[in-house]
Amino acid sequence: MIKAALFDLDGTLLNRDASVQLFIEQQYERLKAVLGCIPKEQYITRFIQLDKRGYVWKDRVYQQLVEEFHLVHITWEALLQDYLNEFKYSCVPFPNLISMLEQLKRDQLILGMITNGYGQFQMGNIKALAIEQYFDVILVSEWAGMKKPNPQLFLNAIENLNVLPHECVFIGDHPENDVKAAQHVGMKGIWKKDKQWDDVEADALVEDLLEIPIIINSFSQ
Structure with missing residues (x-):
């Protein structure tokens, strides 16, 4: 589950x-x-x-x-x-960002974020999107002292959320840094489609953020 x-x-x-x-x-x-x-x-x-x-x-x-x-x-x-x-x-959010996060919260999922970049800069962007309050853990590479695709970064997030790898999904747009890196530690990897890449091997693909709760629910059945 x-x-x-x-x-x-x-x-x-x-x-x-x-x-x-x-x-x-x-x-x-x-x-x-x-x-x-x-x-x-x-x-x-x-x-x-x-x-x-x-x-x-x-x-x-x-x-x-x-x-x-x-x-x-x-x-x-x-x-x-x-x-x-x-x-x-x-900062411009993708469509349905807040609706998707609200639905995941209604589904009683724990939420986390792992992002490469500079700490204060990325936190400023997260706050600008008005989404900080939805996340139980936010790891920014500068502050974490490591960056994706380092598996330890994913493991640290999982540990902070007090769940096991197979109980987690990771959603990202980069085939290597996000999808494969998450799969490498035992998580499901969902690819947020990006025109820069084709034929990405992932556990699921999404174009609209509102697809994410549906996909996660299918993994739990």
Whole structure:
């Protein structure tokens, strides 16, 4: 019987692609006095390219942007600080996020989250989505001292929730860091479909978050 559901954050609960698009558009407008020498679409497109869907930290992204666009009236450190301060105001949830979490709570499931990233930054995003209160455990890689797909991170979460691996499902968008890593420690791995990958081997696939309670229920029958 499934007793606990654990989630990834970026690309699973948070629509990171939409959030980044919204943030970088707003950053350009907010700092137009110093960024206006660059065409807006060019700035947005290059940021998204360098960001590589979050797998490149923004210090490197902004250093590259300052160099490529020959920015002299703002530093990469100032751009990074703006990102750290303002990104949380651009967080876009996937549809039905709250409805899904409410249903899982009604089904009496224990909820946890494991996310790679910087602690305070990720917690700011979680609070911006107004979902912190649904989770009994939230592990962020920086604070945990390890990152997915390290199996110990999953085992620590399971231990904190006081359940066994076979009593848990993990839902994430990354085939290796989320799905396979969870399966490796004995959990069910549910893949939140992402256009970047095809033919992902998982215990179940979801497109809409509202499918998750139904799938979890089927595992318990």
